[in-house]
Amino acid sequence: MWSQAEVLWRYATAVLNDMDCTSWKADAYRWQEEKHSPFIVLNSTHAKVVVGKGAVTGDPNDLVHPMVDDPDVIHFIQLIWVEDQSGNLVSMRHLSPAEPAPATMYFEIPTGTTSLRAFELCNLHGLYRSPAVSVASGQTSASVSNCQAFAGELMRREDYQPKTDPTGKHTPFLVVNGTTATIVVGVGGTPGNEGGLVHPMTPSDDKDFAHWISHIYAPFRRPALSRPYEFCNVHGLYIGDLVQEGRFHLIGGVHYGDCKCSPQISCGADPTAV
Helix, strand or coil, X not given: CCCHHHHXXXXXXXXXXXXXXXXXXXXXXXXXXXXXCEEEEEECCEEEEEECCHHHHCCCCCCCCCCEXXXXXXXXXXXXXXXXXXXXXXXXXXXXXXXXXXXXXXXXXXXXXXXXEEEEEECCCEEEECCCEECCHHHCECCCCHHHHHHHHHHHHCCCCCECCCCXXXXXXXXXXXXXXXXXXXXXXXXXXXXXXXXXXXXXXXXXXXXXXXXXEEEEECCEECCCEEEEXXXXXXXXXXXXXXXXXXXXXXXXXXXXXXXXXXXXXXXXHC
């Protein structure tokens, strides 16, 4: 004789086997995709990306991805970016779990764009992408460079007041050698100051220990190569000293008004290849 539990289990199994299991699988994917899918919303020459179908429909029955900064349950969209029809990066934004849901990024649509595709990275569940969205010719406009967009976003986070560090640990230093310039973070990385403070690059899955420099960049402006900047994931944006034009000679492919990012950023160029 079967126990009551065995009877219920066998009945449930029989019902499931008689159903179209692929429908269950498809429905599971639907719920996951509605919650994690990035959606592109076009508005004239501008657009935005939101994560979760409910952020587009406004229907309370549709899902929106959460942004949870509870230390015990960190769950958020950490990165959003958009690519054009050729796979070129149009815009990218790093997000904080403290931001409200839905996760959102605004951007301008560059001239020549015919389609856009959005990507989002969930810290727990990985990478998701949207279907390609067609763009009409009248919806494009001249746009700032990707690196200028990065620089503007980081400056906004710092309330347009980048910090200086008298200890030199967070200070970005622009070191010039002929036609090559290198930015290092920490006075100990500069010539003649070996042994001095250098900012750590500490990977960790513990939020209390992960500590690194996520962005480095330098705008080119007359009459100098503007101060270098660095963004620390824990302490924010720092600014270094100006380097006068007489100490730095612009080389082929670099123009005043350009903004060069560190190679770690997708929009950045390898300085040795400039």
